Amino acid sequence: MATAYEEKEIELNGITYLCEVEVEGNLVDESFDHEFGTEYLSSIELVGVEIITVYDQNDKVVTKRRIISALENMISLEDFNETEFDFSE
Numbered sequence: 001m002a003t004a005y006e007e008k009e010i011e012l013n014g015i016t017y018l019c020e021v022e023v024e025g026n027l028v029d030e031s032f033d034h035e036f037g038t039e040y041l042s043s044i045e046l047v048g049v050e051i052i053t054v055y056d057q058n059d060k061v062v063t064k065r066r067i068i069s070a071l072e073n074m075i076s077l078e079d080f081n082e083t084e085f086d087f088s089e
Contacts, residue, residue, distance in 0.1 A: 001026050002085040010071050017062065018055040019071055023080045024048040027087045036076070044085060046077040 022035045023046065030041040051072055054062040062068060 002087045002089070004083050004085050005052075006080060006083055008075065008079060010074050012067065012070055012074065014055055017067070017071055019051050019075070020053040020055075021075065021080070022048075023083050025083065025085045027085075042050045046080060046083070049080060050076055051073060052074070083084050 002025055004025070006023055008019045008021055010017050010019055026045045026047055028043045028045050030043055032039050032041070042077045051068060054068055054071060056062050
């Protein structure tokens with residue numbers, strides 16, 4: 001498993017928030033054998049996403065749990081399909 005960090009802007013009630021997000025992914029081995037040998041393939045499976053810090057339009061940290069919960073409900077794993085991970089560790 002590897003962890004990457006992304007930023008995502010989300011608009012809620014007319015206010016744009018900048019969310020720092022932790023994304024977790026697994027490297028999945030999709031290799032297979034065929035008559036000419038082995039085809040080595042892999043893919044990334046996203047397994048988790050969590051908002052770490054939220055900033056409002058004035059770059060102030062948001063601490064209201066109600067706002068953070070609403071923002072968490074507006075993100076999904078699919079939002080981070082292009083995230084790059086470092087699996088070398």
